[in-house]
Amino acid sequence: MLKNNYHTHMKYCNHAEGETVDYVKKAIELGFSELGMSDHAPIPLNHGMTPAEWEENYCYENMTLDIFDKYLSEIDELRIKYPNIKILKGLESEFLDNNLEWYTNLRKRLDYMILGIHFYNYDGRVLDTYRDINDQTVDGYLRCARLGIESGLFDYLAHPDLYLYNYEFNDKAKEVCQELIDLCVKYDIYFEINTNGLKYTDNKLDQMRWRYPNKKFWLYVKDYMDKNPGKLKVIVGADSHTPDALNNDNVKLVEEFIKEIGLKVVEKAEF
Numbered sequence: 001m002l003k004n005n006y007h008t009h010m011k012y013c014n015h016a017e018g019e020t021v022d023y024v025k026k027a028i029e030l031g032f033s034e035l036g037m038s039d040h041a042p043i044p045l046n047h048g049m050t051p052a053e054w055e056e057n058y059c060y061e062n063m064t065l066d067i068f069d070k071y072l073s074e075i076d077e078l079r080i081k082y083p084n085i086k087i088l089k090g091l092e093s094e095f096l097d098n099n100l101e102w103y104t105n106l107r108k109r110l111d112y113m114i115l116g117i118h119f120y121n122y123d124g125r126v127l128d129t130y131r132d133i134n135d136q137t138v139d140g141y142l143r144c145a146r147l148g149i150e151s152g153l154f155d156y157l158a159h160p161d162l163y164l165y166n167y168e169f170n171d172k173a174k175e176v177c178q179e180l181i182d183l184c185v186k187y188d189i190y191f192e193i194n195t196n197g198l199k200y201t202d203n204k205l206d207q208m209r210w211r212y213p214n215k216k217f218w219l220y221v222k223d224y225m226d227k228n229p230g231k232l233k234v235i236v237g238a239d240s241h242t243p244d245a246l247n248n249d250n251v252k253l254v255e256e257f258i259k260e261i262g263l264k265v266v267e268k269a270e271f
């Protein structure tokens with residue numbers, strides 16, 4: 001069972017349910033010693049995207065900047081009210097071109113920041129990671145991960161295998177996987193196996209049909225870890241959008257998968 005979780009959403013992003021306190025209470029009930037809150041970071045309209053791209057990429061499903069203050073002060077209050085669990089201030093953020101100052105200002109107020117690439121720059125456009133990946137555009141995804149990681153602002157790479165949502169684990173995808181590993185090793189960044197991708201799968205019992213975690217990707221990661229012990233820090237992220245998702249069937253199935261393939265995971269993060 002999960003002991004801690006650092007990938008946690010709440011209602012401020014407009015597509016998750018529950019107050020921060022509901023997640024704290026659930027985490028205490030589950031015996032967690034740490035809970036990292038990481039709701040979706042604000043993305044203003046003027047963020048290097050056309051208004052249409054902003055809409056298409058569901059940027060209204062992120063918290064707004066004024067809510068960000070409230071989010072942080074609520075965590076301060078909860079830390080006093082629930083001293084027996086360590087509550088961390090985080091965000092899950094995108095990393096689009098020409099917005100470095102924006103991300104830098106967000107990061108200053110946090111304990112850690114998660115890089116989650118749901119969309120990325122490619123050839124003058126902003127493309128969707130779920131839909132728009134092929135042998136060419138995948139370079140845009142990788143470039144976005146590289147620039148984000150090299151910025152030094154991020155501590156944790158969410159669902160690194162999201163680019164495989166609609167793309168095969170071919171030779172090109174393998175190279176991308178290896179480069180993501182190398183970047184996270186070099187910059188000492190947590191590499192997440194995300195349990196939330198199972199919600200997109202109709203037949204959860206067939207691991208080959210999981211959108212993410214992607215079995216072929218994680219077997220490759222496991223092989224790397226066997227050959228390079230102690231290098232890559234893999235961590236499980238519930239990516240919960242309801243309090244119950246801190247320990248739902250998707251979490252349990254991914255934990256079984258981790259055991260099955262013998263993947264070594266870190267239980268507690270240090271930021």
Ligand SMILES: [Zn+2]
Pocket residue numbers: 009013015040241
């Ligand atoms: Zn979300």
Ligand SMILES: [Zn+2]
Pocket residue numbers: 007009092116158239
């Ligand atoms: Zn997330």
